Amino acid sequence: MLADVDKEPVVVIGLGRFGSAIALELTRRGIEVLAIDQSTKLVQSLAGHLTRVVAADCTDLDTLRELGVDEFYRAVVAVGTDIEASILITSMLVEMEVEDIWAKAVSDHHGRILERIGAGHVVYPEREAGQRVAHLVSGQLLDYMQVDEDFAIAKVRPPHPFVGTPLSQTRLRSKYDVTVVAVKNKGGEFTYATAETELAYDDLILISGRVADIDRVVGLS
Incomplete structure (x- = not known):
């Protein structure tokens, strides 16, 4: 239906x-x-x-x-x-x-x-566009979409503290309240992230979470 x-x-x-x-x-x-x-x-x-x-x-x-x-x-x-x-x-x-x-x-x-x-x-298209551009202008986000009042999905480079470590050991979700949804290796395509996924500096990742938590994690780069 x-x-x-x-x-x-x-x-x-x-x-x-x-x-x-x-x-x-x-x-x-x-x-x-x-x-x-x-x-x-x-x-x-x-x-x-x-x-x-x-x-x-x-x-x-x-x-x-x-x-x-x-x-x-x-x-x-x-x-x-x-x-x-x-x-x-x-x-x-x-x-x-x-x-x-x-x-x-x-x-x-x-x-x-x-x-x-x-x-x-x-x-509110103007407001939503303004919020998106403001996050992009900060220079650390490659793309950004706010899907609710305080929840977003962002495309970023992996913050340095989490490179080379399986996601299950990074404590991104338990400590920082964000989730790595997908990963794109250099020259590859986006694939779903798993607990065993290890990030590299040249990767692109999609992370989801509350806006403040995403900003906090990106600031660790």
Whole structure:
């Protein structure tokens, strides 16, 4: 049943950089997308890349019904800078009984309102991008993804104290509360780490754990 839901068409409302990126990626993955924006210019720029892209008043309930938005299971409200429009569109999706609503927020206050009126998922793309870049700018992380408020996965070089020792003896999990998920040897591919895995200086590793614990371990390099 879940697999069927995952293949459901998606309506994306708002085609700025965030909305366009979502619509294009969903299309690339073979998911049918109805993309809507009030800007004729934006719609025309995406017409050759999306199967169904429409210029329309996204804040008009009758217009959304005419486009068949009420028949969708999942919708993304990618309107961010116009907070009033974002809230209005989200409330109309709730009224149309769209079950799975994802909405972009630009502030905590905006996000709380979206949650209260019925958005099941509120995302803060600018904040999340800022957190990721801040960790990368520090110079010790090669890639970083925060998957929850205080939990992340990071790609790093092995900290020097843990090189040449089987992971079971490093006490990374028991002492530092982080887990080495996968290892990539120089010239190789990522493979799952085991208790017997020994790290080398040229390896890349994926580690998971609380943000503060990852920062603490990386700081040992």
